[in-house]
Amino acid sequence: MYKIGMIGERDSVIGYMALGFSVHEAEDADKARVLLHTLAKDSEYAIIFIVENFAIALEEDIAKYKDVPTPAIICIPGKHGTTGYGLEQVKSAVERAVGADILFKE
């Protein structure tokens, strides 16, 4: 049985407690980085959600786990709403694979 991790600032992540996620609060990006690596090394976590503003700050750290099947590190918008970073990531994956952006060109 695997766990779903959640990293973000308190106000953004508190709601996920109700879904049974294991919620980890981080006040700043450095704390989030430490948390991210601890959770990613722990094989109990299959999915780690991370709030967008931290995901942007920890882009390089997240990239390390991009090519392994688990954990899946997924950014989701925090309480301030979406910055479009998540869709940006999808777009960059398309560009990486196809060589051109064929999905969001409109």
Added chain:
Amino acid sequence: MADTYNVNPTRMELKKMKIRYANARRGHKLLKDKRDGLMKQFLETVRQNKELREKVENSLAGVYGSLSIAGAVSGPAVLEESLMLPGKEGKLDVRYRNVMSVTVPEFSLEILGKDGQDSYNYGLAFTSGELDASLSQMNALLEDLVALAQSEKTVQLLAQEIEKTRRRVNALEYIMIPKYLATIKSIKMKLDENDRGNTTRLMKVKDMMLKAQLQAGKSDEDEDETCCE
């Protein structure tokens, strides 16, 4: 590409090169097929991923809104207390699937808890209605979140594999195969040149021998003539 591999122009090497060229052609075709297959899967997943992400991001905005109102009404301590023990819990299971030799995870979510009930595990007396609303929205999102994680991870893994395969296909198509062809051609030309060299040498030798024979015949005749005289 006029570049060639640095090999000796012998028949052995020519044969080896021809085998390697045939292998490269076959590998190129296989990898191209793999790339096309991956691409098909990728485009399907990425479309799904985009839709899911848009859906999740839109609904999350609403959830955060009502959660922050709930926090403001009842105070953060009460909010945390009420959320601390979820009434139901999603148990996540991971299986791995093989898509064109890429291992992608498949998450399956099993929801444990009281049937047909949202995860309110708190007394309704001290909490606000907004909390109930935001929680029911969140519950509806749970499966989408897991599906999003799965498709996003799949997209990342496939993108990486497609990039790798594309590089290989291009390396074979534009560097290795032309290089093999050029090497085969240059070995063939060298061998042909050697052949021609040999033939001319033989002809030359034959000429020399014929000349020598003629000369010898002539001098024999001369000798005969002198003998007879």
